[in-house]
Amino acid sequence: MKTGISGQLLRRAAIPLGRSAKSRARPVAVAHVHHLRFSAAAAPSPMLKKALQEKAANQPPPPKPLAKQFFPLSSRAPAGGASQPKRGSSIMDMMRKPPAKPSSTTTEPVQSGSRNSVPRPPTRVPDGRAFAAMYGNSDPFKDPPDVISYFDDARALSNTSCSNIVSASSVYFAEEDFSDDENLDLDFQAPIALPPLPRPQPRPAAVNKYDPHPPSNTSALSWSQSSPSHYVPPKRQPAPDLQQTAKRDSPVDAESTSQVAKKPKRELPKSWAKPQREASPEVVEVSAPRASMSDAKWPWNRSFSELQAEKRMKLKMQQKTSTARQTGTPAAANTKPTTSKAAPISLSNEQRHVKNLVVEKGQSVFFTGPAGTGKSVLMRSIIQDLKKKHARDPERVAVTASTGLAACNIGGMTLHSFSGIGLVQVCV
């Protein structure tokens, strides 16, 4: 016959992992869950009853529950309710004094959290008769009674130790059990609040130094109202000097110009001064443009009359030398001819034919050919024969070319120079 109460005292040390050493050193509230197992016919022994009473008497007064402190609105139902056992009463007394309501009454489940937590569906609380039916001569084929489990641990125990269960005598809440309720939507105002924002200071009105009539503080101007300075006609400023720069004078520029004006004129030291020449009336430097000899020797830089005079002089010199050779004068014999003899060139048949047409027959001939075929050689031979033919009147032979380079090649002159047009220096 089982007379005792086989109970288990489950202690759950509420020391969460990851906490600081300070929090670990604090006294830990312990949740006591008495797991009772008895039979309906068994009666508690006097020793066990006495031990339970002593334990209840020696038990220190429970601290003020933190749930009551932080969640006053989510406290349990007042003591003495039908579903809430009185603190300090023994388990046996609770079992002997079933609640007034029948066993089928439904009560609100004990909620360890705040009222904001998700409500659980109501459960049935078995009374003494239900327990008697459970543990007495109960029919094993009947449906097992409902089971109350306040915690997951108890639920696990109920699963492991069949369906023989359960009652809660006293439930204490650990402080750390409410660590997850920090983000709950609370009804009371949070103690920590943001400081109030400072009031925006009114901005001082912008002072317009160009405004002769600044508005007073009392006069209110609308945004569409124009400034009184706009009604004043603008002052006429003196016309700026066109010779000066168009840049407006700034205060900085005015100061800089005054400083520049005050600076003395820079002068070279006296030791660097060059001895001044005494102006002599006899010496007068005339800077006349002189043509360089290199430029004057070219035929295109000389006029036609100059070239003709030069040719006459050459002819006179040739005549003198020839007469001296004929007379046998030694002085004349020593003189070298001014013109150098060209290398002996035998013209080809074609070249000779062209030469006869020009010199003998006096025809106008156009001859051409590829480069290096002897055109220039033929031209010089023709000019030489013509000059010999018209030796008495050399002006009848004029050697001209369209360009200066071509004229130099044949010892002639440009058409511009021959015709007296010259270089264009005056606008037409």
Ligand SMILES: Nc1ncnc2c1ncn2[C@@H]1O[C@H](COP(=O)(O)OP(=O)(O)OP(=O)(O)O)[C@@H](O)[C@H]1O
């Ligand atoms: N009949 C010739 N006998 C000997 N050498 C000649 C003869 N004809 C031309 N040459 C030579 O051929 C070369 C070219 O002659 P030349 O300068 O007269 O040719 P070109 O037709 O005038 O050339 P380009 O058209 O380039 O002026 C010269 O060196 C010249 O001495």
